[in-house]
Amino acid sequence: MKTWLYLPLLLLGFILPGCTKTTNEVVIPNQTILYELNPGDWKQDTNGMYYFVIPVPELKNVNQTDGVIVSLARYAPNSSEEPQNYELLPQVYNSQTYLVTHNAQAVEIDIKGQNGTASTPPATKVRVKIVLIPSVQ
Template identity: 30%
Template sequence: MKRILLLLICTATLGLVSCKKETIVQETSNKTIIFDINPSQWKLSNDGLSYDVSFNDIPELDDYGIKYEGTILSVSFPNYTIYKPLPYVFDVSSYHYSVYQGGITISIESSDLQATRPVQPTQSMKFKLVIVASNNVS
């Protein structure tokens, strides 16, 4: 009886010792797109109240992404060392964006109630679009 018990204990001990730990590394599914906008790309709207630029060729902004994922847009200028998330006000210019399937529109409006015409940028700006993956829990 003692031999059988000892044999079972030894077998269990060897079985537990032979287990190896596996580390599972999950790949991040967030996507980052960095692009520059030159001053000549900004177009004044028909009503004269905003400067806009649109990008209609971003396949990462698909139907699923619009419905369930998050989008964060940040701007970096004038020295490209710091990114500021939009919406953002710099001097009297208010920057904001709209996301739609396949693209994004970035707009500049005046935040000054006295002068409603926005100021057109005079230098290139770097934008960073981050698409944040998310699980729908509803």
């Protein structure tokens, strides 16, 4: 009689381990865009502010939940060695305020003088790194 009571428990022991939960993860990779700017590439507006517009057609697929990260690396003076340290924008560097705006076609980097001082473009070549990070909500 006791054997019949243990039979359902024994059968459950064989059935339950066969059930496994599977999860499907969708990984959407980010996209990195590198852009080189020479000192003479910067333009000056009527207010004395320097700016540069980087065309980024990949931005047309970016929505409000996605991330756009812009960083800047300076080359050492008189050096062709590629920079390794990127600084996240916006920031203040050498009394210059670096600002970033973007729309569906381009990223604009503006340089303003701190506290009303005149702005000056970087004296060396810089590399701009733009990282587009998709987000699935």
